[in-house]
Amino acid sequence: MLYQILTFLLEVAVTLIGGACLLRLYMRWRRISFGHPVGRFVQALSDWLVLPLQRLLPPRDKLDAASLLGAWLLKLLQYILLMVLIGAQRWTVLPLLALLGVAKLAVSVATAVIIIAAVLSWTGNRTLVADVFDRLCEPLLAPLRRAVPLVGGVDLSPLLAVVALQVLSIVLGSLQAGLLGSAVVIGAG
Incomplete structure (x- = not known):
């Protein structure tokens, strides 16, 4: 039970902060200002990690590699802590495991953004x-909007995107499980 609680709390923290890092990266790529409530929230969650990393990897044009590195480091730390807790010895797979974790996190961020946009609409x-x-x-x-017509005046593209993203998340989770072997499952994201 304690392992489940710690795993859950660690997942929530890494998802929130790592998700903010990825959203920061995406907002920069889309050239969306940070001078609004969403941007300020993203910065408040990620500045402590991203700003020091930007000294090593300054943002260039539309790319903020420090934000991506921050998300990857958070996932790496999460998986290290979980491996220590369960006594696993698969240290060599950690970098790739963290990369897959970042990809799953990106899928979660994209899903959340689509759902929030749909609800706000x-x-x-x-x-x-x-x-x-x-x-x-x-x-x-x-x-999707170009390929799927409106159904009764309703745009189904957000629903189709969420379904596709969830399938991708399952595939990524399966790849992570394959790296660790079927006996060990680490984290939800």
Whole structure:
């Protein structure tokens, strides 16, 4: 029971901060300002980790490698701690395991962004936050919107994107489990 509680708390912390790092990376790539509530929240969660890393890897144009490295380091630390807790000895797989963890985290962030944007669109109120989430979703949903017609006036692209992302998450989780062997499952993300 204690292992499950520690695993859960560690997963929540890494998902929140690592997700903020990845959202920071994505917002920079999309050239979305950080001068709104979403940007300030992302910075508040990730500045302590990303800013020191930016001294080593300064942002270039649309790429913020320090944010990606921050997310990877968090996942690496998470898996190290979990391996120590369970007494696993698969240290050589940790870098790749952390990379797959970051990919799963990116899938979770994309899923959350799509769901939040969809819920905000139902309110009918156009706010700065809703506009930010729309801009974040556009590259993810545009290909689906071109391919899938409206059904009864309803855009099903967010639902299809979430389903596809969840399938991808299952595949990534399976790859992680394969690295560790079937006897060891580390973390949900």
